[in-house]
Amino acid sequence: MHSVSKSGFILCARHAIIDVNGFRWQRRFPTKGGAIPLAAGPMRGGRMPSKNMENLREKRIYNMSAITQAKRVVVKVGTSTLTYENGKINLRRMESLCKVLSDLQNSGREIILVTSGAIGVGVGKLGLTERPQETEKKQALAAVGQCELMFMYDKFFGEYNCTVAQVLLTGDVVSSPHSKQNVINTFQELIAMNIIPVVNENDTVAVDELVGMQIGDNDTLSAIVAKLTDADLLVILTDIDGLYDANPRADSNAKRIPFVREVTPEVIALAGGTGSNRGTGGMRTKVSAAAIANEAGICCCVMSGANPKNLYHLFDGEQIGTVFGTGKQ
Numbered sequence: 001m002h003s004v005s006k007s008g009f010i011l012c013a014r015h016a017i018i019d020v021n022g023f024r025w026q027r028r029f030p031t032k033g034g035a036i037p038l039a040a041g042p043m044r045g046g047r048m049p050s051k052n053m054e055n056l057r058e059k060r061i062y063n064m065s066a067i068t069q070a071k072r073v074v075v076k077v078g079t080s081t082l083t084y085e086n087g088k089i090n091l092r093r094m095e096s097l098c099k100v101l102s103d104l105q106n107s108g109r110e111i112i113l114v115t116s117g118a119i120g121v122g123v124g125k126l127g128l129t130e131r132p133q134e135t136e137k138k139q140a141l142a143a144v145g146q147c148e149l150m151f152m153y154d155k156f157f158g159e160y161n162c163t164v165a166q167v168l169l170t171g172d173v174v175s176s177p178h179s180k181q182n183v184i185n186t187f188q189e190l191i192a193m194n195i196i197p198v199v200n201e202n203d204t205v206a207v208d209e210l211v212g213m214q215i216g217d218n219d220t221l222s223a224i225v226a227k228l229t230d231a232d233l234l235v236i237l238t239d240i241d242g243l244y245d246a247n248p249r250a251d252s253n254a255k256r257i258p259f260v261r262e263v264t265p266e267v268i269a270l271a272g273g274t275g276s277n278r279g280t281g282g283m284r285t286k287v288s289a290a291a292i293a294n295e296a297g298i299c300c301c302v303m304s305g306a307n308p309k310n311l312y313h314l315f316d317g318e319q320i321g322t323v324f325g326t327g328k329q
Helices: 051-067 091-106 116-125 135-158 171-175 177-192 218-228 267-273 283-295 310-315
Strands: 017-020 022-030 074-078 108-114 164-170 197-199 231-238 297-302 323-325
Touching: 017 116, 017 297, 051 297, 051 310, 074 091, 074 218, 091 108, 091 116, 091 135, 091 197, 091 310, 108 135, 108 177, 108 218, 116 135, 135 164, 135 197, 164 171, 164 177, 164 218, 171 177, 177 218, 197 218, 218 231, 218 283, 231 283, 283 323, 297 310
Parallel strands: 074 108, 074 231, 108 197, 164 197, 231 297
Antiparallel strands: 017 022, 297 323
16 A cells, blocks of 8 residues: 655555656665565656656657757866875876867867866875865865866866866855856856866865855856856766665665756755765755756756766767756746
């Protein structure tokens, strides 16, 4: 017999059906006879009206169209994607990312890169064994790491004849109308000059991220940048290939959710907590960033950054990662 919980989940004795924006995900639990494998995906059969299924298909098709046709794209890359566990820069991955983004710009797209990694790179450059807890030390490491980070970006992008510009932002700058307009004007001029802005939070003067305030994570920063630049698409590259119906690090049966039309409390609950020890974000901050972007009519895709060449597949219309929202109407 089925029952409906307060969260909106449909429960029964041996399984739960999770309704995520019209997609129903079946989660089976172990019984006395042993573990029952997970079955996830849009529910088939007569349980969902055909008209609703048609609407879902239209949304999915339109959503991929919004991605393939996106001209102005904000790409956010995290610390865990840019560095090894010891904090040293993953040169092969970073070079591949710069090559792909340069090629996408050559194809006619306008690219804006939001990067994390300054503190992580600072840790690696100074040979520290772990990330310090003191805010002042984090600020010092950010100052060291940001120089190294921009040096590498300038080198790799320069090899493909692309010019980059460093843009360091703080929360008070984008909250003041006058300063906000100055930032918008700068972005517009850089894009018009075919320059790729490389954006990071100014950790040497802004400690929001360093002391753990939610406004300070770079996932949120990337969504803010997407709004400021009136982007068509936000792509968040991370160390996991999308939103799952369970923690994939702990549950080998976890299944990726390919599409989320709207970020709801149930979706946020699926996102879990914090990420790697080299960064400040996790899937929760990425889902929150997707919600900010979606509110502005900007489609968002959260996908793995392990192979930057997968960006080609994304823009070719292949279903990669988890896509949030339906883009500008």
